[in-house]
Amino acid sequence: MLLRFRVANVRSLRDEQELSFVASEGSEREQAAARGLALSDGSLLPVHTVVGVFGANASGKSNVIAALKNMKHAVMRSYADWTSYDGIPRDEFALDPKAAAETSLYEADFVLGDGVRWTYGFELGARRIEAEWLYAYPKGRRQVWFDRDAGREKPFDFPGDRLHDRTRLARTTRQDALLLTRAANDGHEQLTPVFDWFKNNLWDVTPETERTQREDYTAVNLLRNEDFRRRAEELLRVADLGIAEVEVEQTSSGRPVVRLIHAGGGERTALDWSAESWGTRSWFALIGPLLLALDSGAVLLIDELDASLHPRFAAEVIRLFQAPWVNPKGAQLIFTGHDPSLLRTPGGGRLLEPGQLWLTEKDERGATELSSVADWEPTDEEDLMASYLAGSFGAVPKVSEGQIGRRLVRTDDLAQMEAEEG
Template sequence: MLLRFRVANVRSLRDEQELSFVAPEDDENERATARETELSDGRRLPVHTVLGVFGANASGKSNLIAALRNMRHCVLRSYADWTSYDGIPRDEFALDPKAAAETSLYEADFVLADGVRWSYGFELGQRRVEAEWLYAYPKGRRQVWFERDATREKDFDFPGDRLRDRARLARTTRPDALLLTRAANDGHEQLTPVFDWFKNNFWDVTPETERTQREDYTALRLLRDESFRRRAEELLKVADLGIVGVEVEQTSSGRPTVRLVHETGGDRTVLDWDAESWGTRSWFALIGPLLLALDTGAVLLVDELDASLHSRFAAEVVRLFQAPWLNRNGAQLVFTAHDLSLLRTPGGGRLLQPGQIWLTEKDERGATTLTPVADWEPTEEEDLMSSYLAGSFGAVPKMSEGQIGRRLLRTQETAALGTGPADDDARTGAEGL
């Protein structure tokens, strides 16, 4: 399970920001929604399975998802894709010229299946890996597996004798590649499980991109896995009361053909895929990654969960990850959303606790800050949705009611009076004839 993620100088995340799944151990409400994770040292750590990220447009919500995705890509592809000739693709903060000369930071704390907590991170420069580190906590105390510092005469330090093939790893790891990637490419027995954690996590779902690939993935699993088919059909029936089944055929082109079976008034109709609504297709495309995450205990990243789903339906996705009898493998969901009704159940209760609600807000530099609502210490009785809308936690658009309309009206009136920049240019041009 993912415990924490740190990032700095990536897109709008200029200064170091941290996203934490660890629930406060002294808060009964937070612990009640968290999953007790047993560590190898015997401690039981309450870890949230769902975090929701909210904020104004362009406040950096999607950039947080991108940073998680970027870290996974770095771990998987640094050895094959990065070259000293092209430099390291970093996506650093663009609004400060000084950011290009500074490193980009990524770090993740996570727990593997054996209960051992690991902390792995790195700092990237323009053309080399400036720092890299891997720590383990098998008995609650930090073990240094390796540390890397490009400014030292010897980049790598391997305290103790824990890591095998140390000399070869140090000798064969390029300055512009991660040691973890290099080791996993050789099938290093000790480091491959850490590499595999990144390979099997941070599945990214963005409604506006790659939907076709997710549709194909869901369709192929329908063809190959009967258990998946039964669960997927039930989820489709929930999405649309008229859906009673799904037909999938493998075509010669390699892409499966999907048709949903609808029933109205006792009559059944099979619709072509293009005739289905955008919401139904988006839900179908989400089913594959969603069930994959639940089956494998992966971390699923969903940007704009509410983009194509009704808020009541998006809330049900959250509940799937919250319910321990369904989420048996500790899968986790990180989602962004605009719909604040996800903060409240229909009965007026809390769908998410303050520690599960994270807010993004940009400062005067255009840099994103990330904070949990828990930092504002709301009372147990406080309606989080109402307080958020009232601006109690910040992270809301800085505009008054009707401001957009007033600005549009003023622009139209200015143009009608002929005092706008375009009219000034026109008059200047006419006077020169």
């Protein structure tokens, strides 16, 4: 499970920012909402399975997701791909000329299946890896597996001699490639499990893009796996779309043809896929990644969860990850959204606790600041949706009622005056 993610100098995330899944210690209610994660040292750590990132348009929400994707891509591809670039590909903060000369930081804190907590991170320079580190906590205390600093005469340090093949790894790792990537490409027995965590996690879904591929993925699994079909059809039914079942046919072109069977008035009708609504197709396309993440215990990233889904569907996605009986393997969801109704259940309760709600807001430099609603210490009785809309936590558009209309009228008046004067 993912515990924390740190990032700096990536897109609008200029200064160091941290996103955490670990439940706040001060709230018994929040601790109860979290999942107890058994660590190898015998302790139990309360970890959330869902966090949501909210904020105004262009406040940097999507950049949090992008930074996580960047880290995964670096781990997966630095050894094979980065030789083709003129320097290391980076997304440094664009609004400050000094940022190009500074490193971009990525660090993830996570727990593998054996309960051992790991911290892995690196700093990217323009042409080389400036720093890289890997720590383990098998008994609660930090073990340094390796530490890399490009400014030293010998960049790599391996305290404790825990790592095998140290000399070869240090000799064969290029200055523009990560040691973790290099080791995994050779099947290094000790480091491959850490590499595999990135390989098998941080899957991203953007509702408006790559929908066709996700539709095909869902359809292919309907053909191949009867248990997947049973659960997928149930998810379509509970979404109240009037769908009774799904027909899938494999064609000679390789792309499956999907028809949803609609039941109504005692009749069953199979609609052509192109006749289905955007919302129905978006929900169908999301089912495949959702079930895959739940089955494997992966971390799923969904940018703009509420962009093409009804708030009820979006809330159900959150509930799937929250419910232990549906999510026994501890899969996690990080999503961004706009719709404040996701902060409240129809009955007026909380869908998410304060420590699960993260807010993005840009400062005067155009840099994103990421903060948790838990930092504001709301009471257990506080309506988080009402407080958010009232601006109590910040991170809402600073636009007064009618302001946009007045500016349009003023712009038109100025344009008319300039035309008359001309």
